[in-house]
Amino acid sequence: MDKLIATTVFESLASGVRLDIYRLLVKAGPQGLVAGEIGSALDVPPTNLSFHLKALAHAQLVSVVQEGRFQRYRANLALMQQLIVYLTAECCAGHPEQCAEICLEPVCS
Numbered sequence: 001m002d003k004l005i006a007t008t009v010f011e012s013l014a015s016g017v018r019l020d021i022y023r024l025l026v027k028a029g030p031q032g033l034v035a036g037e038i039g040s041a042l043d044v045p046p047t048n049l050s051f052h053l054k055a056l057a058h059a060q061l062v063s064v065v066q067e068g069r070f071q072r073y074r075a076n077l078a079l080m081q082q083l084i085v086y087l088t089a090e091c092c093a094g095h096p097e098q099c100a101e102i103c104l105e106p107v108c109s
Contacts, residue, residue: 001086005060009083012059017044018052022061025075032074034067 013019020042025032034042039049053073056062061080062073092098 001082006083006086008059009061009079012055012061015052015055017042017048018056018061021049021052021073024074025062025073026077026080028075030074032072034070034072036070038073045103 013022016054020077021038024038024041030039035046035049035053038044038053039046042049044052053062053064057064061076063076065072
């Protein structure tokens with residue numbers, strides 16, 4: 001991961017609504033949720049939701065698949081794991097085993 005991708009991810013998640021959407025999709029797991037389910041769960045109007053989902057998709061934080069007349073969204077967990085690796089790559093001067101006591105599970109395992 002490079003700095004540009006990392007900053008794009010952070011910029012996208014800087015919105016409280018988008019952060020809530022991403023966390024909801026992480027909780028939903030691999031089956032994801034259709035847009036209507038996301039809107040209902042978070043009480044976000046459809047036009048506002050569409051705007052935020054488009055921003056998350058642009059940042060590659062979510063994937064979307066058309067299912068008939070619905071769109072199913074899934075969190076891109078691989079990207080988030082790559083971001084965590086990018087952020088912690090230089091932990092303890094490149095010796096992450098020295099940081100074990102300050103890391104929280106499961107992030108540093």
